[in-house]
Structure formats: structure tokens, C-alpha cells
Amino acid sequence: MDEKKNIGSLFDRIARSYDHINHLLSLHTDRLWRHRAVSxxxxxxxxxxxxxxxxxxxxxxxxxxKAQKVQGIDLSEQMMAVAAQKVAARGWSDRIRFDLGSALDMPYADNSFDAVTCGFGVRNFSDLDKGLKEMFRVLRKDGEVLILEFSYPEQRIVRRLYDFYFSRMMPFIGKTVSRDKTAYSYFRNSVKGFIWGETLCDRLRQAGFKNVTFTPMTFGICTMYKGVK
Ligand SMILES: C[S@@+](CC[C@H](N)C(=O)[O-])C[C@H]1O[C@@H](n2cnc3c(N)ncnc32)[C@H](O)[C@@H]1O
Structure with missing residues (x-):
């Protein structure tokens, strides 16, 4: 699969409305998830x-x-253009840097970073195991990996509400606000077709990480994964 063409261009198209829709659809809970995870x-x-x-x-x-310097990498130039504006507005352009590239083949030496994070990214990888192995490779020994990803609630009632929201409301709101017909159906399918919990922990272990744990948040709608090299 041509990642840049498929995933990169999809995110390029919705980059300008991404933050707005993200906060709207998650009722601002995404901020809390990132805050909890980073803490x-x-x-x-x-x-x-x-x-x-x-x-x-x-x-x-x-x-x-939690970080003196952050190196970011992404397939979407437009998503990072929005990020660069936000970073510059805070005066942090020397602390947060950007590279255009794929998580599956990163331009960094082995053992280069003290920690590796990934928020709502891994479910989009065209080859999950390759991406996780790359994250392991560039992390230094004893460094921490932290992943945030959508998951599926366990409780039946919450699951029903979530299904309704996700299948009906989210594509409608996403389509209306982003004016992109396909992007938010893609999001729904990418979450429903993805793995979570112990299954994702096992894939992290297979990539080489140890002490792997997961913590469901907000009834299991989002899950945080942690591990160590
Ligand atoms: C849902 S957004 C998440 C962005 C951000 N981390 C956040 O927390 O809001 C997913 C991002 O993953 C990027 N992405 C998907 N597959 C990728 C890959 N193989 N390599 C690099 N970036 C990728 C997309 O371009 C997009 O910007």
C-alpha cells in the first residue's frame, strides 16, 4: 500500500479541521487522555x-x-503544518521539530530517544508490527514507550451507545464539519477493525518491549499502553 498517497493524503485533506472535530467528537476528552497519559x-x-x-x-x-525536546514524524505535511503553527505560537519551535516520513522506516539511528510516544497513530499503520519494531529500535535501553489508541468498551450498555455514536453520529458530524465524504467513515472502520487491550500488548511484547501494561480510560473508549525497552 502506498502509505503517503493513501493515509498521508487523507490526513492532508482534513488537517485544518482535525483539531476542531477531534475536540468536538470526543467532547474534549481527548485533552484529558493525552494529559493523563503524559503524566x-x-x-x-x-x-x-x-x-x-x-x-x-x-x-x-x-x-x-516531561520532555526537553520532541522530535515528531508524520506522513502528512498538512497535519504538521498545523502543528508547527501551534508550536511557533508558544515559542517552542526549537523544542519541537518535525520530519516528514513514515513510522515504518524512520530516519533515526538505533537507541536515539529516551522515550517514544504515539497518540492515535498506530491503528493507521499499514504494517503494525513493522511500526512497533521501528519504535523499539530507535528507543534507548530502559526507555519508555507510550501509546494512546481508541478501543472498544467492554460494558454492554456503553458499547451500544458507543456503536450508535460511532456508526451514526460521528461520520455525520465529521462529514459536515470537515466537508470530506470519506475521512470519518475511514476513522470508524479503522477503530472497529483494530485490536486493543491484551492483544495489542502481545504485539508490543513481540516487538521486544517488556513490562507492557494497558490502562483503559473513559469506559474503555481509549486505552493507554506502556512498555519499556
Ligand atoms: C489520528 S492522527 C493523530 C495525531 C496526533 N498524534 C494526535 O494525538 O492527535 C493520526 C496521524 O498518524 C499519521 N500517520 C498514519 N500512518 C503513519 C505512518 N505510517 N507514519 C507516520 N505517520 C502516520 C497521520 O498522517 C496522522 O497525522
């Missing part, structure tokens, strides 16, 4: 934020003093 990390000098997108996780890393 679990140890302070580090250099963090790699894979699939940095519009930069909210990277900004939270610097804001909460």
Missing part, C-alpha cells in the same frame, strides 16, 4: 512522537515538562 511518563531529554499529527501530544509533553 505517567518519566521526565526525559529527547522524546520521539510518532505520527505527531497536529502536535497536541508533543505540546503536552513540553507543557508538562
Amino acid at each position: 505517567r511518563l518519566s521526565a526525559a531529554d529527547s522524546v520521539l512522537d510518532v505520527a505527531i499529527g497536529t502536535g497536541d501530544l508533543a505540546i503536552e509533553l513540553v507543557r508538562s515538562r
Whole structure:
């Protein structure tokens, strides 16, 4: 699959409305998820934020003093253009940097970062195991990996409400606000078709990470994964 053409251009198309829709659809809970996740990390000098997108996780890393410097990488130039504006507005352009590239083949040396993070990115990888192995490769020994990803609630009632919201309301709101007919149906399918919980933990272990744990948040709509190299 041509990642840049498919995923990169999809995110390029919705980049300008991404933050707005993200906060709207999650009722601003996404900010809380990032904040909680980052608070679990140890302070580090250099963090790699894979699939940095519009930069909210990277900004939270610097804001909460968990990272001195953040290197971001993403397939979408337009998502990173939005991130760069937000970063410049805070005067952090020397602390958060951007590379256009794929998480599956990153231009960094082995053991280069103290921590690696990825917010709502891994489910988009065309080859999950390759992406996780790359994250492992560039992380230094004893460094932490932190992943945030959507998941599926366990409780039946919450699951029903979530299904309705996700299948009916989300594509409608997404389509109306972003004016993109396909993007938010893609999001629904990418979440429903993805793995979560112990299954994703096993894939992290297969990539080489140890002490892998997961923490469901907000009835399991989002899950945080942690591990160590
Ligand atoms: C849902 S956004 C998440 C952005 C941001 N991390 C956040 O927390 O809001 C997913 C991002 O993953 C990027 N992405 C998807 N597959 C990628 C890959 N293989 N390599 C690099 N970036 C990728 C997309 O371009 C997009 O910006």
C-alpha cells in the first residue's frame, strides 16, 4: 500500500479541521487522555512522537515538562503544518521539530530517544508490527514507550451507545464539519477493525518491549499502553 498517497493524503485533506472535530467528537476528552497519559511518563531529554499529527501530544509533553525536546514524524505535511503553527505560537519551535516520513522506516539511528510516544497513530499503520519494531529500535535501553489508541468498551450498555455514536453520529458530524465524504467513515472502520487491550500488548511484547501494561480510560473508549525497552 502506498502509505503517503493513501493515509498521508487523507490526513492532508482534513488537517485544518482535525483539531476542531477531534475536540468536538470526543467532547474534549481527548485533552484529558493525552494529559493523563503524559503524566505517567518519566521526565526525559529527547522524546520521539510518532505520527505527531497536529502536535497536541508533543505540546503536552513540553507543557508538562516531561520532555526537553520532541522530535515528531508524520506522513502528512498538512497535519504538521498545523502543528508547527501551534508550536511557533508558544515559542517552542526549537523544542519541537518535525520530519516528514513514515513510522515504518524512520530516519533515526538505533537507541536515539529516551522515550517514544504515539497518540492515535498506530491503528493507521499499514504494517503494525513493522511500526512497533521501528519504535523499539530507535528507543534507548530502559526507555519508555507510550501509546494512546481508541478501543472498544467492554460494558454492554456503553458499547451500544458507543456503536450508535460511532456508526451514526460521528461520520455525520465529521462529514459536515470537515466537508470530506470519506475521512470519518475511514476513522470508524479503522477503530472497529483494530485490536486493543491484551492483544495489542502481545504485539508490543513481540516487538521486544517488556513490562507492557494497558490502562483503559473513559469506559474503555481509549486505552493507554506502556512498555519499556
Ligand atoms: C489520528 S492522527 C493523530 C495525531 C496526533 N498524534 C494526535 O494525538 O492527535 C493520526 C496521524 O498518524 C499519521 N500517520 C498514519 N500512518 C503513519 C505512518 N505510517 N507514519 C507516520 N505517520 C502516520 C497521520 O498522517 C496522522 O497525522
